[in-house]
Structures are given as C-alpha cells and as structure tokens.
Amino acid sequence: MVPFGSESGLSDPNGLRWLDHAAIAVADIDAALPYYEETLGLKVVHDEIADDPGVRLCYLDAGNAYIQLVEPVRPGPVQQFLDEHGEGLHHICFAVDDIPRMLAAADDGNGVQVFMGGRERLACFLSGTPTGVLIELTETTPHGG
Amino acid sequence: MVPFGSESGLSDPNGLRWLDHAAIAVADIDAALPYYEETLGLKVVHDEIADDPGVRLCYLDAGNAYIQLVEPVRPGPVQQFLDEHGEGLHHICFAVDDIPRMLAAADDGNGVQVFMGGRERLACFLSGTPTGVLIELTETTPHGG
Numbered sequence: 001m002v003p004f005g006s007e008s009g010l011s012d013p014n015g016l017r018w019l020d021h022a023a024i025a026v027a028d029i030d031a032a033l034p035y036y037e038e039t040l041g042l043k044v045v046h047d048e049i050a051d052d053p054g055v056r057l058c059y060l061d062a063g064n065a066y067i068q069l070v071e072p073v074r075p076g077p078v079q080q081f082l083d084e085h086g087e088g089l090h091h092i093c094f095a096v097d098d099i100p101r102m103l104a105a106a107d108d109g110n111g112v113q114v115f116m117g118g119r120e121r122l123a124c125f126l127s128g129t130p131t132g133v134l135i136e137l138t139e140t141t142p143h144g145g
Numbered sequence: 146m147v148p149f150g151s152e153s154g155l156s157d158p159n160g161l162r163w164l165d166h167a168a169i170a171v172a173d174i175d176a177a178l179p180y181y182e183e184t185l186g187l188k189v190v191h192d193e194i195a196d197d198p199g200v201r202l203c204y205l206d207a208g209n210a211y212i213q214l215v216e217p218v219r220p221g222p223v224q225q226f227l228d229e230h231g232e233g234l235h236h237i238c239f240a241v242d243d244i245p246r247m248l249a250a251a252d253d254g255n256g257v258q259v260f261m262g263g264r265e266r267l268a269c270f271l272s273g274t275p276t277g278v279l280i281e282l283t284e285t286t287p288h289g290g
Contacts, residue, residue: 132233
C-alpha cells in the first residue's frame with residue numbers, strides 16, 4: 001500500500017489530481033465501440049496498442065474524464081481477467097504529476113512497477129488496495145513532455 | 146438498450162454530459178474509508194442512506210468526478226453483487242440533464258426504471274449494456290432544483 005494522501009488533498013503535488021479514466025475490459029474493441037459511440041454518444045479521442053502491457057487501449061471522451069476500453073492483444077492479466085470474469089469494469093485510473101517522485105516521497109516498499117502506459121504517460125498499478133479495486137496511476141503529461 | 150447518442154456528443158441536451166462517478170461496492174464503508182481518505186487523500190463530500198435502493202452512498206471528491214462507495218443496508222442487488230463477486234468496481238454513472246425527457250426522446254422501450262438516487266437526483270440504470278458494465282444515469286441537478 002502506497003500512502004500518498006495528505007491534508008492538502010488534490011492540491012498535493014505528490015498526490016492524486018483527478019480521475020483520468022474508468023477502464024472496461026472487452027474481448028473486442030471493434031465490437032464494443034458501436035454501443036459507446038452510437039448509443040452513448042461518446043467520441044473516440046485516442047486508440048493505440050500499448051506494447052508492453054500487450055493491450056489495445058481506446059479512449060472515449062466523457063467530458064471530464066475518459067472511458068477506456070481495454071482489449072488484450074496477447075495473453076496477460078487482461079486476458080486472464082476476461083477468462084475469469086468476462087467483460088466488465090476493470091480498473092480506475094487517477095492522474096498524478098510525477099509517479100517516480102510520488103513513489104519516492106511515499107512508502108513505496110511494495111515494489112510498484114512503473115511502465116509506459118497509454119498516451120505516452122508513465123503509469124503504475126497500486127498494490128494492496130483493500131476493496132477489490134484495481135487502481136492505476138497515470139501522469140498528467142506525456143513522458144518527457 | 147436506450148440510444149441517446151448524437152452527433153453533437155456531450156453538448157446534446159438529451160445525451161451524456163460528463164462522468165459523475167465510478168462506484169465501488171463494499172461490505173462496510175467505515176472499514177473502507179481509511180484507504181480512500183488517508184492513503185489516496187480523497188475527501189468525503191457526501192454520505193447518505195438511499196432508502197429505496199437500500200444502500201449507503203459515500204461520495205469522495207476526485208476533483209473532476211466522484212468515487213462513490215456503495216454499501217448495502219439490506220438485501221438487494223448490491224448485497225447480491227457482494228455475495229457473488231466480493232468487493233469491487235460496481236458501476237459507472239454519467240450525468241444527464243433530464244432523465245424523463247431523455248428517455249422520452251430515446252427509444253425507452255426496455256422499461257428503464259427511474260428512482261431517486263444519491264444527492265437528491267433522479268437516476269436510472271440502463272438496460273442492455275453489451276460489455277458487462279452496469280451504467281447508471283443521474284441528473285445534473287437535484288430533483289426540483
């Protein structure tokens with residue numbers, strides 16, 4: 001568990017800034033998109049293959065945050081999730097300013113792994129969330145940007 | 146399935162406006178809160194019992210949206226979810242201007258039930274979402290407000 005909260009809440013440069021996205025694991029993004037685009041009226045603003053996690057990530061603009069569709073492109077945790085749970089809500093992701101700085105400032109003794117997530121942003125998944133929720137962090141700006 | 150998307154996207158008065166909250170089903174909000182408040186640094190901005198769904202709803206401010214903790218106070222769908230899945234992500238909720246108007250404008254042939262949700266806002270759950278995701282709508286302003 002990485003404690004990085006503080007009394008200053010969302011204004012803490014080592015803490016959460018906002019909810020970046022809610023992610024939905026799907027077997028086939030192309031098959032899922034008509035519901036999100038046509039029925040819900042959301043627009044795709046980004047679509048990529050993230051090589052290292054091995055997932056296709058499709059971001060739909062919900063105004064204040066993204067809905068992210070996640071499709072595995074090879075075996076891995078998302079495929080395992082689909083095999084065990086079927087399609088559904090997979091994780092939520094908060095934006096933070098600087099993941100390495102935040103992890104250094106916090107108690108990062110649980111070996112949180114930092115990787116290149118969607119939209120060229122460093123990301124990590126928190127360990128030890130106590131209520132069955134997978135929580136990702138992503139940086140507020142592209143890596144090197 | 147209720148089609149209410151349009152080419153005008155989030156500016157359509159009969160469509161989605163923004164992501165209101167991501168909801169997490171928990172067995173005990175009091176036990177869950179220290180992680181969200183102290184570790185994540187989020188602040189509780191609203192806490193209520195919604196009588197008709199029979200749930201306690203606790204809203205934490207994530208800046209641009211809420212994280213909603215949902216605890217069943219009597220048997221019902223959320224208790225059933227906990228029994229079957231354990232704690233975890235339960236639904237996402239989008240804000241819309243006027244649920245009855247929206248349902249009237251859309252093809253509402255699936256008998257979507259409108260109820261008084263959290264923060265004195267009319268709410269409904271969409272039927273027929275195709276990717277295993279429970280999607281709620283809530284109005285942008287309190288009922289009668």
